[in-house]
Amino acid sequence: MDNSPHNPTLREQLDAVxxxxxxxREAEVQEAARxxxxxxxxxxxxxxxxxxxxxxxxxxxDVEVPTDLQTRLHDxxxxxxxxxxxxxxxxxGEGQLLQRSAEKQGEGAGRVSHREPTPTSLPLTLIxxxxxxxxxxxxxxRGTAVTPSLVRPSRRTWMRSVIAATAMFVVAxxxxxxxxxxGAAFTLNExxxxxxxxxxxxxxxxxxxxxxxxxxxxxxxxxxxWQQSDAVGLDLDGNGTHxxxxxxxxxxxxxxxxLVLPASRISDPPTRTFFNTATISYTxxxxxxxxxxxxxxxxxxxxxQGQLDTLSRVLTPATA
Amino acid sequence: xxDGDRARIVxxxxxEHSSLVYRFAxxxxxxxxxxEDLTQQTxxxxxxxxxxxxxxxxxxxxxxxxxRNTYLKSLRGSQQFVAFESCDGFxxxxxxxxxxxxxxEELQAALNELPEEFRTxxxxxxxxxxxxxxxxxxxxxxxxxxxxxxxxxxxxLRQRLVTRLGEDVPVSSTH
Numbered sequence: 001m002d003n004s005p006h007n008p009t010l011r012e013q014l015d016a017v018x019x020x021x022x023x024x025r026e027a028e029v030q031e032a033a034r035x036x037x038x039x040x041x042x043x044x045x046x047x048x049x050x051x052x053x054x055x056x057x058x059x060x061x062d063v064e065v066p067t068d069l070q071t072r073l074h075d076x077x078x079x080x081x082x083x084x085x086x087x088x089x090x091x092x093g094e095g096q097l098l099q100r101s102a103e104k105q106g107e108g109a110g111r112v113s114h115r116e117p118t119p120t121s122l123p124l125t126l127i128x129x130x131x132x133x134x135x136x137x138x139x140x141x142r143g144t145a146v147t148p149s150l151v152r153p154s155r156r157t158w159m160r161s162v163i164a165a166t167a168m169f170v171v172a173x174x175x176x177x178x179x180x181x182x183g184a185a186f187t188l189n190e191x192x193x194x195x196x197x198x199x200x201x202x203x204x205x206x207x208x209x210x211x212x213x214x215x216x217x218x219x220x221x222x223x224x225x226w227q228q229s230d231a232v233g234l235d236l237d238g239n240g241t242h243x244x245x246x247x248x249x250x251x252x253x254x255x256x257x258x259l260v261l262p263a264s265r266i267s268d269p270p271t272r273t274f275f276n277t278a279t280i281s282y283t284x285x286x287x288x289x290x291x292x293x294x295x296x297x298x299x300x301x302x303x304x305q306g307q308l309d310t311l312s313r314v315l316t317p318a319t320a
Numbered sequence: 321x322x323d324g325d326r327a328r329i330v331x332x333x334x335x336e337h338s339s340l341v342y343r344f345a346x347x348x349x350x351x352x353x354x355x356e357d358l359t360q361q362t363x364x365x366x367x368x369x370x371x372x373x374x375x376x377x378x379x380x381x382x383x384x385x386x387x388r389n390t391y392l393k394s395l396r397g398s399q400q401f402v403a404f405e406s407c408d409g410f411x412x413x414x415x416x417x418x419x420x421x422x423x424x425e426e427l428q429a430a431l432n433e434l435p436e437e438f439r440t441x442x443x444x445x446x447x448x449x450x451x452x453x454x455x456x457x458x459x460x461x462x463x464x465x466x467x468x469x470x471x472x473x474x475x476x477l478r479q480r481l482v483t484r485l486g487e488d489v490p491v492s493s494t495h
Contacts, residue, residue, distance in 0.1 A: 059421060073338055217393060222460065
């Protein structure tokens with residue numbers, strides 16, 4: 001649907017104008033701007049629409065916030081930092097921290113009490129953070145509320161601790177396998193030069209499926225629809241894990257590959273953040289690179305058939 | 321910036337912006353549990369990526385952009401695309417009268433009924449007060465498509481809210 005030209009109707013133009021804004025000066029809504037000046041009927045429609053929009057904007061903010069939300073957020077942040085500060089100990093493993101946080105959640109559950117206070121009830125996001133590196137908790141911060149107790153543990157507690165510590169080591173081991181381990185940084189040009197080109201075409205037949213050693217999202221759902229097969233991986237530094245995910249794509253006679261690289265591995269990441277504003281390079285094939293700051297990845301799009309303009313036209317947000 | 325500085329700054333943002341972040345997350349997700357998770361993930365991400373924000377005066381919009389991007393990212397792979405034709409029921413309403421103020425829960429129920437491709441632009445328009453051009457940029461779709469989706473999404477909300485309250489509210493034709 002996005003690929004076909006669309007001329008906004010008068011009603012659509014009116015609906016696009018925000019209350020108390022300068023939107024009526026925009027070129028796309030000039031028909032509406034004229035209509036509300038020349039027609040009392042459209043002026044009335046516009047005024048009602050603006051009034052409705054103001055009501056809606058107010059209603060959007062009408063959400064009851066859990067009373068203990070801030071406390072739980074502070075606890076989550078403190079726990080996140082504390083876990084990174086904890087060295088593995090049989091008396092204070094991740095399991096205990098999870099349990100403690102879960103108990104805190106249970107205690108603090110007010111209007112929004114959706115989860116049982118068990119370790120597994122923690123959001124995946126927090127568990128993910130618990131497994132990642134972080135910063136130590138500064139003295140006097142809120143997180144001191146969950147500092148390890150110095151009281152001698154009971155036998156049951158000790159056994160639980162041993163089990164928790166074992167689980168922690170297993171999780172840590174899995175985390176080490178799953179999470180990126182850092183490594184040498186490359187320039188974009190080095191990446192380009194290391195690509196296995198054969199007869200002017202990227203030769204992906206010898207590449208293994210991407211090992212998911214880092215999060216390699218596509219830029220948008222549109223790219224997903226163009227994807228031709230599962231991603232394959234490139235091991236640029238020869239350490240056995242993939243440093244780039246390579247997606248083959250095709251769209252209307254344009255065929256190529258989209259490389260996704262961790263931004264931390266690129267020493268000269270592009271400053272542009274959109275495909276359509278990125279600078280074009282022609283070595284070893286027509287390509288553009290851009291950065292997705294929030295995803296912490298760099299995209300490198302190479303064509304072996306077609307023109308970048310074909311993609312640019314459909315990826316540029318503009319009135320068709 | 322020291323670790324203590326980072327913790328202090330994000331801690332202050334929790335005090336200042338957590339309610340806003342939660343409300344935005346709730347409107348996007350449609351459930352309190354998911355909104356809490358999204359809120360928590362937002363502040364953890366902010367703590368982790370704090371160095372990327374040069375101007376801390378823009379913390380509010382930066383946090384909302386993290387909410388938005390995290391939410392949109394979560395949709396990838398699970399998003400159900402609704403055919404445009406299936407939304408033809410979003411006819412322009414013949415009446416534009418509604419009960420004031422609009423109830424927040426009624427609104428959420430109506431939002432939850434909207435297909436994702438209509439719901440997100442509408443929320444960005446009303447909650448973040450984004451222009452249609454900014455919405456187009458952030459969602460990576462043409463402005464004409466944004467205008468169409470906004471119009472149809474808003475028409476549905478008008479119709480839905482008025483219809484739900486129709487027995488109590490006198491409805492008159494406006495044009």
